[in-house]
Amino acid sequence: MNRYDFRSVEEKWQKYWDEHGTFRAKDDKSMKKFYALVEFPYPSGHGMHVGHIKAYSGLEVVSRKRRMEGYNVLFPIGFDAYGLPTENTAIKDKIHPRIVTDRNIEKFTGQLKKVGFSFDWSRVIDTTEEGYYKWTQWIFLKMFEGGLVFRDKTAVNYCPSCKVVLSNEDSQGGKCDICHSDIIRKTKEVWYLRITEYADKLLQGLEEVDYLPNVKLQQQNWIGKSTGAFVNFKIKENGEELRIYTTRPDTLFGVTFMVIAPEHPIIEKYRDSIPNIKELDDYRSECAKKSEFERTQLVKDKTGVKIEGITAVNPLNGKEIPVYISDYVMMGYGTGAIMAVPAHDSRDYDFAKKFGIDIIEVIKGGDISKEAYTGDGEMVNSGDLNGITNKKDAIEKVIGILEKLGCGEKGVQYKMKDWAFNRQRYWGEPIPIVHCPQCGMVAVPETELPLKLPPVENYEPGTDGESPLAKIESFVNCKCPKCGGDARRETDTMPQWAGSSWYFLRYCDPHNDKEFASQEALKYWMPVDWYNGGMEHVTRHMIYSRFWHKFLYDLGLVPTSEPYAKRTAQGLVLGSDGEKMSKSRGNVIDPNEVIEEYGADVLRLYVLFMGDYEKAAPWSESSIKGCKRFLDRIWGLQEILTDGEEYGALRSNFHKTIKKVTDDIEAMKFNTAIAAMMALINDIYALGSINKAELKTLCILLNPFAPHITEEMYNINFGGILNEQSWIGYDEALCRDETIEIVIQVNGKIRTKLNIVPDSDKDAVLEMALSDDRVREVIDGKNIVKQIYVPNKLVNIVAK
């Protein structure tokens, strides 16, 4: 037998699959469907990363198995190609981003095909193609019509390096998601999508989907629902109402001061009646200068200024309380004002200590001379609430009182903010809106979509957060679609996440030029049955796309309320030093080089064998050799091949392995599935032969993991194409051996082992155990207190 030449074999089958469209989803809508989705890559200039290989290999295995199980499988791939890195390359190398994108997509396509992934290449999508972004713009306009798009001038997250405004999701931790620079606050009028309107639906929807617990949790935390109450405090001097949000209305009697955010509008409104307005202004401008980093990292030291000439009145007891401004209260959450209860909130406590404000205990149980007490306890100093010991009861009662007084009510708040939906850059979908001096913001008519990106000389962003499109007069100047008068086009483009917010819908019907996808196709394919991707997308892409999908669902344009029925996530591939792969650390593994040296099958096998799929695992140059040896041994089986249509001596072994591999693939326990096949191979070699029936089974079992070598072996020994075969079944009854070894323990310690027939009678086994020399020796002179028999597992004799 020749040595296995992976180069020619892999090339041969990749060509075959490509030419025959082997993995195209079928048109047959009578078949049961399976829609497997992996996160489409951003085609960067660096080419693919081993992380991509691991990310796609999981559902690749599942998809290949599903096809053999008779499903009509949709396993698509595409390119999320709008984005800053491409644009930056274009600027640096003075090439049009279109050319850069096409070049990168070509590179990625070549690499993906070299791995032998069973994607449906007839459905490739590219978010930057006119036929695609036409519908991205179309959905945006539907949102515009639906009142979910608005412009607002507020403090935004701005990346000074990328020169773009970022959403909250894109500036997590105060860092730019693209270049990791510190972001700054900047007041600017930008576009928003009203995702908060869907906050509750996004939260509710999590109850009906099968996501990894951690994925659900992160989304819940990100949405950040809290329940509490709004309370209106009268301002003594002018009768104005200062409205606050609190989750602890039960502590209302403990309020000793109030705090408003530096940006709170009440200051502007009454600045003339505030004697220390200069001091306030100084503090406010100081806060405005602070970066996000300073504002969040220097949390320990509370700063603030008391507002003179403004006194609030507690609606429950009429007590007069001072009002401060401080940057520990944010304008963007709740009402931008809080009631401060230092006895029962640690931040208020710190502030009160620093400014010498009273601390009044209203809940017993802590020592408020030392720290704030946030636990439960009996209410004191609280008028009608005194004596209540249950927080829930106290909250209910207070809200009742507030409602009766007409100065407060129940309330709900979300941490999630509206989605800042814009980039001041070239390489993105133009926002299809026209600003008309007469009509205001007007949608570009549907017939004019796609609103194409105009050719430009220079992609450099403007210095003051202006899009390069703003410099192109021919693009900017237009007629208002409504009144026909002179108008100006919007010049911001959409953020990176727009195109990926609905791509899973386009895959269902990628060449449709009448609709974003036909209802027929959507009804058949949606929802995505299984979506796998990275944890880093859980609070960005996942939330955004669920939002778009739910919006389309409300319009009756998609058949399911949730896009993804199931979501899993792969762990990172770390460098061999155990650190995250990065160019600066020099620990990056190039998948191309691995394929060159070992072949695609080895690479696929190794990324799945290296550890628990969901956990991070370090790359090991030497461990990968184990996978190489395994495949060489698989190939070598052909040398010890005998005839035979039935399983031989290893029958139960085969049944067990089929069961193990079948179950483990579903549970994404690919590492143990591979280990089981390795163990079986070891047994076969120990036995010295394999017959045809057994080899056929092995080819099928291993095919999803190592498709090239198995396709070749199948073709040589049996003829035909493996992909057209059925997944192999097993017989539960035959998974058992004829005799099994059980453990005999005395007082929990193993003393001997016995071979018994499965499901032997308890008494018979106990008798065997007790008559064993070794056992008798240990229990000699002791009383048997207890005898435990776990069928087919062990006997434990307790003797004293």
Place this chain on the structure above:
RNA sequence: GCCGAUGUGGUGGAAUGGCAGACACAGUAGACUCAAAAUCUACCGCAGCAAUGUGUGCGGGUUCAAGUCCCGCCAUCGGCACCA
């Protein structure tokens, strides 16, 4: 600070409360070879010649039996972070 996850040989990692270390890497010895690579065979947690003892981050507990369950710590990683 809050939330979550993880902690097992020299290494990556296996173990529905029931033989800890499957499978693999590395290592040791041997076979083949002029030699090397490749391949094959055997060994391979620690202590001990052995019988045996001991061992899953640390300290308790439940149980006939704990890596697994409970309580309290420690460490590492991830997410959120002045969210009222």
